[in-house]
Amino acid sequence: MKHSHILLAGGKSSRFGQPKAFKNWNGILLYEWCKQALGGEQTYIVSHPSLVARFQERMEENIIVDLEPFSGKGPLAGIYTAMNLIESDYYTFLPCDTPLVEQRTIELLKREARGFDAVVPIADGRIHPLVSVIHHQAKDVVYKQLLGNQLRAVDLFQLLHTNYLEVECFGSKSWEFINVNVEEDLKELNKHVVQRFNLNDEE
Template sequence: MRHVNVLLAGGASRRFGEPKAFVNWRNKMFYEWAKTALGDKKPVIISHPELIKRFQAYGEKNVFQDVEPFQGLGPLAGIYTAFEKTDGDVYTVLSCDTPLIKRSTLLALRNGLNERTDAVVPVSEGREQPLMAVYHKRISSFLYEQLSQKRLKISDFLHQLSVCYVDAEEIGAKPEEFMNINTRCDYQQMDEQY
């Protein structure tokens, strides 16, 4: 199966105050931490139109904005765009604001996908983590329909799929890997603890 790594970096980052993809932590930008976890020098990056040139200035080639007519419709539009812009079967999806996620965690999730499973989603401390997950492209038509109806809740989408929910501890993932950095306060907490 053809594998594609997808980095979602299209959020407005209103609560943080600047584009989180380019926030520096421990001498690397958040999006570089995500690339390391994905283990791919050339992931597909889905971003906001205003940030595309900035990514390209850092040497990124595969940077896209959401496809029409779904521009600005959030993470589901980003996943659908990755499906449309690339020729793959299995997609590891990661949001750029999770710099603590480990490559071993993403590989363990990818290994959980099989012919009967549409998605593999980790669960950490009782919370599903659908933006650090693996999806099969066969879900594309479901995704298109949901976006067309402007139903943007990821949980609603997952209920239509055959999802393998994986307990993070069972694959050796630590809770902090799933820390989502949304605010300066989150950043400070991460910086102090890790």
């Protein structure tokens, strides 16, 4: 069973003031933190055309851009683009602004996706639809949502046979899903970076 890993990095980052993917946080770019969470396997990056050269400068090879006519229509466009261009059974998606997600959490979602169209984490009572695993058979549903200009990812998963997984019951932490929207959010990340590496004050 083929499983592909997709990093969503095509947003405008208008609130952040610069492309979030390339923000240096604790010596590593945000998108590189997320690649680590996806593991050592091949990762495809869905990005904006204006950012392709910057990724290539960092020796990234597997870069794709949103298919027309859906360019600029948010994460759902990136999800459809990946599902359309990459042949796979399952697709794991992770946005480039969630650097605290751990690899074991990604593996949990992949494992719990079997038998479902999709699996989406719930942490601290909140759904995180962009950190998801989706089966290839959901592609037509994504396409219809885009055609109808129904762009909220959370609405997509209501149309699918989705496993809403309360990840804290499996040992994951709610802070793994903190995402960066503004510079101030980096301070919140810093509160948890020690926990991210399972360290303690004595180490």
